[in-house]
Amino acid sequence: MADLRAACLNLPAGNDAAAAEALARQATLTKPPGSLGRLEEIATWLAKWGGASRRLDRVDVLIFAGNHGITAQGVSPYPAAVTAQMVANFNHGGAAINQLAQVSSATLRVVALDLDRPTADFTLEPAMDEAAFLKAVAEGYNAVRAGTDLVCLGEMGIGNTTAAAAIAAALYGGGGARWAGRGTGLDDRGMERKRAAIDTALARHAGLLGDPLMIAATFGGRELAAILGATLAARHRGIPVLLDGFVCTAAVAPLAKLRADALDHTQAAHVSAEAGHRALLGELKLQPLLDLGMRLGEGSGAALAVPMLRAALACHTGMATFAEAGVAGKPH
Numbered sequence: 001m002a003d004l005r006a007a008c009l010n011l012p013a014g015n016d017a018a019a020a021e022a023l024a025r026q027a028t029l030t031k032p033p034g035s036l037g038r039l040e041e042i043a044t045w046l047a048k049w050g051g052a053s054r055r056l057d058r059v060d061v062l063i064f065a066g067n068h069g070i071t072a073q074g075v076s077p078y079p080a081a082v083t084a085q086m087v088a089n090f091n092h093g094g095a096a097i098n099q100l101a102q103v104s105s106a107t108l109r110v111v112a113l114d115l116d117r118p119t120a121d122f123t124l125e126p127a128m129d130e131a132a133f134l135k136a137v138a139e140g141y142n143a144v145r146a147g148t149d150l151v152c153l154g155e156m157g158i159g160n161t162t163a164a165a166a167i168a169a170a171l172y173g174g175g176g177a178r179w180a181g182r183g184t185g186l187d188d189r190g191m192e193r194k195r196a197a198i199d200t201a202l203a204r205h206a207g208l209l210g211d212p213l214m215i216a217a218t219f220g221g222r223e224l225a226a227i228l229g230a231t232l233a234a235r236h237r238g239i240p241v242l243l244d245g246f247v248c249t250a251a252v253a254p255l256a257k258l259r260a261d262a263l264d265h266t267q268a269a270h271v272s273a274e275a276g277h278r279a280l281l282g283e284l285k286l287q288p289l290l291d292l293g294m295r296l297g298e299g300s301g302a303a304l305a306v307p308m309l310r311a312a313l314a315c316h317t318g319m320a321t322f323a324e325a326g327v328a329g330k331p332h
């Protein structure tokens with residue numbers, strides 16, 4: 001864990017000179033200053049974190065899949081077998097993310113993590129021991145390919161909104177009442193079980209709530225650990241990241257607890273309809289790009305935001321300046 005902790009603390013800064021140059025160019029383009037709103041921020045952000053390429057040609061959507069022992073507590077309406085079945089569906093092109101990745105001209109890559117070995121039920125014992133956690137983090141880290149222009153992160157794992165809620169509760173307080181949501185469509189009695197499971201687990205593991213990486217290992221799942229690893233790899237390799245929904249955001253929150261600027265190379269692609277997501281983004285000071293009432297996971301919100309990033313970049317690089325177009329600027 002010491003090596004991972006060091007890797008989480010030792011993060012490269014973005015390219016401030018490129019960001020300053022982008023900001024200066026914004027002021028010269030044929031539009032009132034600030035009139036492209038968030039698109040201007042995105043263009044500057046891409047300049048800061050996009051490395052040398054400044055293009056969005058090679059976009060990967062990475063979906064990590066894992067199974068969860070916490071499903072034994074009756075916290076999801078679906079059976080755990082659906083995780084592997086949906087992985088097969090991703091591989092056959094039948095899921096929503098296949099369509100969204102195609103629309104976004106992105107390459108979909110699915111990484112199934114030991115699906116036949118669910119993590120432990122974390123109301124009873126830590127979901128993962130250190131070795132299992134580090135292995136999953138490394139799989140996520142190694143899935144990020146150098147030379148990629150943008151990585152969209154997503155996940156698949158029946159039961160994982162309970163894992164995500166437990167991580168959020170462990171990091172920010174408030175228990176199951178604050179963070180449990182309906183996930184794939186849990187009924188009221190299921191919600192009682194879900195909140196109780198989270199609160200039982202928080203009490204059982206109270207001794208390690210001060211350590212963000214132990215929180216990720218104890219309450220998380222392999223796919224969440226892999227998302228943490230992939231986000232770290234992208235930072236180290238100079239690749240910007242689009243995060244998907246509640247589960248994805250909870251997976252990377254331990255990084256921000258370790259270092260406040262750890263997620264500066266990421267954008268929250270959307271705020272999902274899962275109850276805790278807006279509050280979690282608030283804790284992380286992340287402003288979502290989209291708010292479409294989606295709650296699917298599998299990287300869907302992240303893939304959907306890619307064309308918006310391309311639009312921001314196209315305006316930034318393709319627009320004429322006031323001087324080029326012979327348009328009068330605002331008199332001072």
Ligand SMILES: O=C(O)c1ccc[n+]([C@@H]2O[C@H](COP(=O)([O-])O)[C@@H](O)[C@H]2O)c1
Nearest residue numbers: 076157159161183184245246247272297
């Ligand atoms: O990330 C989200 O915002 C999100 C919200 C609701 C559901 N999900 C997806 O639904 C699955 C987990 O839901 P559940 O009810 O089994 O905990 C998992 O495969 C996630 O990808 C994801």
Ligand SMILES: Cc1cc2nc[nH]c2cc1C
Nearest residue numbers: 078082156184296297298
């Ligand atoms: C069908 C189905 C598809 C999903 N995609 C992501 N999580 C999911 C959960 C279910 C149940």
